[in-house]
Amino acid sequence: MPTDVVMPQMGESITEGTITKWLKQPGERVERDEPIFEITTDKVDAEIPAPAAGILSSILVEAGKTVSINTVVAIIGGEVGAVAEAPKTVAATPAATAVVSANTTSPAAVKSDGPNLSSPLVRRIAQENNLDLSRVTGTGAGGRITKDDVMKFLGGYGAENTAPTTPVAVSIPGELVPMTKMRSIIAQRMVESKHTSAHVHTIFKVDMTRIVRMRNRHKAEFESRHGVKLTYMPFITSAAIAALRKFPIVNANLEGDSIRYHAHINIGIAVALEWGLIVPVIKNSETLSFPELARSVADLAARARSKKLMPDEVAGGTFTLTNSGIFGEVIGLPIINQPQSAILGIGALTKEPVVITAADGTESIAIRSIQHFSLGFDHRIIDGADAGKFMAEFKSALENWQHGGA
Amino acid sequence: MQTLHVLQLGRISYAEALAVQQRAVALRREGSIGDLLLFVEHNPVITLGRNAHRENILVNEAALAQQGIELHETNRGGDVTYHGPGQLVGYPILDLRGEFPQKRGPYLGPVDYVRLLEEVLMRSCGEFGVTTQRIAGCTGVWTLAAPEKKLAAIGVHVTVGITSHGFALNVLNSANNAHGFDCIIPCGIATRGITSLQAEIESKPPCDQQPVPTLQQVEHSVARHFSRVFARDLHWAESLDEAMTVNTVSG
Secondary structure (H helix, E strand, O other): OEEEEOOOOOOOOOOOEEEEOOOOOOOOOOOOOOOEEEEEOOEEEEEEEOOOOOEEEOOOOOOEEEOOOEEEEEEEEOOOOOHHHHHHHHHHHHHHHHHHHHHHHHHHHHHHOOOOOOOHHHHHHHHHHOOHHHOOOOOOOHEEEEHHHHHHOOOOOOOOOOOOOOOOOOOOOOOOOOOHHHHHHHHHHHHHHHHOOOOOEEEEEEOOHHHHHHHHHHHHHHHHOOOOOOOOHHHHHHHHHHHHHOHHHHHHHEEOOOOOOOOOOEEEEEEEEEEEEEEEEOOHHHHHHHHHHHHHHHHHHHHHHHOOOHHHOOOOOOOOOOOOOHHHHOOOOOOOOOOEEEEEEEEEEEEEEEEEEEEOOOEEEEEEEEEEEEEEEOOOOOOHHHHHHHHHHHHHHHHOOOOOOO | OEEEEEEEEEEEEEHHHHHHHHHHHHHHOOOOEEEEEEEEEEEEEEEOOOOOOHEOOOOOHHHHHHHOOOOEEOOOOOOOOEEEOOOEEEEOOOOOOOOOOOOOOOOOOOHHHHHHHHHHHHHOOOHHHOOEEOOOOOEEEOOOOOOEEEEEEEEEEOOOOEEEEEEEOOOHHHHHOHHHHHHHHHOOOOOOOOHHHHHHHHOOOOOOOOOOOOHHHHHHHHHHHHHHHEEEEEEEEHHHHHHHHHHHHOO
């Protein structure tokens, strides 16, 4: 199984490293822990060991290049040259197609009779475009009409099976701004996640009326007693923790051919920043009381915004919450934060008319506080039924909120 | 707590010290010895790090030889530096994947390790009444007053998690009076000078002066602060072989 070799972290505040030298070349066998490349920073010269034994199949980042930490710089044990040559293979395909179509034009043309020598392909293009070939001047050998002649005559339009026209780079007025480090990491992780997990989303509508009333009743007292504002986040987080406890598969991740069930529930909470997005993590959240949870949520969000998070506070999450409802969005379909297996999207809290069925069966319409929640889950390990049960549990925890909270 | 074997090798040539380091790294890597701190005092030598620029050596090799100064290329990080008598050179041979209070992942980041070496040296300098600082972007230990002068230089090599090379703290004036530093632009930094603990102590008003320490006293101080900063039990070893037997007994 191929093993990725990544740019290691040289220090807490160091986000990138420069490869100074490759000590091994593609195709060479490396032993686990054998130095394979060198990094040099200011006063440190480090030889980085191979994470696994095998053939160094490809080097993705050449010596002299600077890349951010955790970037895959080489692959051990893959097909030799597989990755490095992949782009070449892709590039070769259109070229090959072009060659084939050119070839079909010429030999076929020899066989054809008639006043205008042409190939079956040319004749078909002409037929499909309602074109009389006698109007076309052939530029090929012996006045043969080539595909190019027809295409030129037709102005390049309307024919299938033609070589794709090269897109012309049109310059559109604007500004080219390089991505920030954070932006490029987000870009890379999001695409990686979409390529890794089999994303499925399920949406649940939750009646938050009970929570809204409870919060309104207790918020002043809660703040004075615990020194932190009572928001909806700790309620939602707490309900998610309860559901995760009941359905550990949602708090698991795929590791090779196995599923790792995490002993603890580490909840990541996505925090939007003016310059991007960061996901601080509440570790061992299942051990926290409600006020502790409320404090952690507020503290991590505040420190994320003031750039005061420690590196280990944004790592090790097992499940993520993302609140996309703050701008009034009904619900979003979030991308899973790898290597986790599920993410809970939080929609806006709004008032809606809802049909209420009383105990005696009479129905009425009432104004209720409604919030939508979506679960993005990795279908590789979580089936729709698990996700449904998880969300039903989550919904029930919120709608029948029991533990005081304040 | 893990053990730190401290080995005082005394005054030896750079080549000899390099050989001891290489053996220690190999032993540390195979796990037959614990973390080590080698102390040496070198005969005059100019060494070139991985990032060294030859133009930072201001005289030719013949002139250096005439003054009895050797020239060595090494695989440590950093530019050009000078080692000589009166300077305390420390070569910590640590496995960065071991236990460290500051570790935030599978290993202690090499750059974080360098910051901790500065911490050790700054605490030692403080003990002798010389207050020092770090300067962002200029690894080493610097005096406070502008223009800042360098008291200690750092350059390390890490191979598969094992550190080698280390730091050089100028203790006595002889360390920088021996023309060695005049032959180079130390660490490629032309704008700031070099100083020693002795020079810093003697530049103070007599009433504030602490006695100038001996190399041995500074060795003890550095070892002590090293053991605190890196959370290690000190073991003063007689030789690598003796350190190995200690490791086997405790391990």
